Amino acid sequence: MSEYVKFSCERVAAGISSFGGLAELNVFRRKLLDLRLIGAYPNGIGFGNLSVRDGATKNFYVTGSATGGMHELTLADCAKVVAYDFETNRVRYEGTAIPSSESLTHAAIYESDATAGAVIHCHCSGFWAALLNQAPTTSEAAEYGTPEIAYEIMKLLTHTDARTRKIIVMAGHEGGIVTFGKDLAEGFAVLMREREKICR
Numbered sequence: 001m002s003e004y005v006k007f008s009c010e011r012v013a014a015g016i017s018s019f020g021g022l023a024e025l026n027v028f029r030r031k032l033l034d035l036r037l038i039g040a041y042p043n044g045i046g047f048g049n050l051s052v053r054d055g056a057t058k059n060f061y062v063t064g065s066a067t068g069g070m071h072e073l074t075l076a077d078c079a080k081v082v083a084y085d086f087e088t089n090r091v092r093y094e095g096t097a098i099p100s101s102e103s104l105t106h107a108a109i110y111e112s113d114a115t116a117g118a119v120i121h122c123h124c125s126g127f128w129a130a131l132l133n134q135a136p137t138t139s140e141a142a143e144y145g146t147p148e149i150a151y152e153i154m155k156l157l158t159h160t161d162a163r164t165r166k167i168i169v170m171a172g173h174e175g176g177i178v179t180f181g182k183d184l185a186e187g188f189a190v191l192m193r194e195r196e197k198i199c200r
């Protein structure tokens, strides 16, 4: 078993290039907040994070650490990831916000699926429990924010129907669900469709 490699990040610039998708990001964050799929726990710790790919590059804008419960994000609450390394669990970024410690989970999807333009990571215990092993699922040993989970996601995208179903369940991260699509609208639609199947 490999040792736990802690997430770290390095700011390359405090300025962040303009993010055209910010208004749309806020639209989908509000829907997710209303459904309590992102938010903050009673102890104030935020959960859930979203990202949007920057054009055809491997760079992406990701919501900042601990912003899960915030109602409206500004550019200062987002970071732009401009480089990442799975093995060392490190990212380089632009902006004043610290990128989510789950940024490599997002990177794993952009890295493996060139058609993915946006990623939603939410938490919901009931939904998660019902989806476990019913949708492509990472192993229980892979904890959130680790290189292992990024490798597991890349493996699922290569060897299962995760690429077409566009949903991954994180067995080692209670409540953790990831969906993606060409944009946030598609990632959100996948989430709603899977949720309906279970709640029906």
Ligand SMILES: [Zn+2]
Binding pocket: 047, 048, 102, 121, 122, 123, 144, 173, 176
């Ligand atoms: Zn999470």
